[in-house]
Amino acid sequence: MQLAAEELNVTPPAITQSIKALEDHIGVVLMDRSTKPARLNANGERLAQATRSGLGTISEMIEELRYLAGLSGPHLTVSCTIGMATYWLMPRLPDFYARFGNITVNVQAPLTDLPSLTAGIDVALRYGKSAAMQGDSRKLFNEVACPVGKLEVIGRIAGNPERLSTAPLIHVRSNATHHLAGWQDYLAARDLPRPKGSVHLFDNYIHAVQAAMDGRGIMLGWRSITRKFIEDGTLAELPQGEHNFGTAYFVTTAPTSRHKTAVTDFVGWLQEVAPDEGSVDT
Secondary structure (H helix, E strand, O other): OOHHHHHHHOOHHHHHHHHHHEEEHHHOOOOOOOOOOOOHHHHHHHHHHHHHHHHHHHHHHHHHHHHHHOOOOOOOEEOHHHHHHHHHHHHHHHHHHHOOOOOOOEEEEOOOOOOOOOOOOEEEEEEEEEHHOOOOOEEEEEOOOOEEOOOHHHHHHOOOOOHHHHHEEEEEEEOOOOOOOHHHHHHOOOOOOOOOOOOOOOOHHHHHHHHHHOOOEEEEHHHHHOOOOOOOOOOEEEEOEEOOOEEEEEEEOOOOOOOOOOOOOOEEHHHHOOOOOOOOOO
């Protein structure tokens, strides 16, 4: 409910009331309210699928009519997190345009860290485990986490990772980033003490990266976001600090967009340029 409210810019109670009104109108229950948070039941899933399909068909027909009228060329819309868009996708798009100059790529960065294939979205770039991916999903690259910071900041704890517990840590936490592992997960996985030092909290990776580059603390870096800064020396990784949570980035194609030549070209290009982020040359 919270994520839906944020995306629609309304309050959670408004979402709840709208769903109840829809249930009263249809005459069937759409939500399983025995869980926290409430989830769609079988009826709700069927209606959601039909709605997505219907909206997708309408959106597709509008774009087809615009294309036939000469108002738009081949294009697609991709949804991903703001960190993925800023640090991974956008720097690579010039290569795509050099190869497919007639195709326009529209990039949307929703508030959630698990972009969905809502109406109008052709492709979603999503982080997680293969079992959690739905639809036509293909792995792009494995994702690896490692503490990063200015070289002098990393140097204070190099050789003694337990000092992480007292170092200033940069956290990224909000209602929209709960799928990504954080410092608590990393420290527990590495059997390190719980954090006791100062905390810098941000709700997105753009601000967190800037704070790390400013020397304000150590960030739990994801290779898709920090690789460029490690390679150019702006940031440094904690030696032997890499941790694989068993996650990866996947590209998921909307069922209504599979036949689009622009989407096929884009997905093929993604798979070609996507490196294995599990290693960095330093």
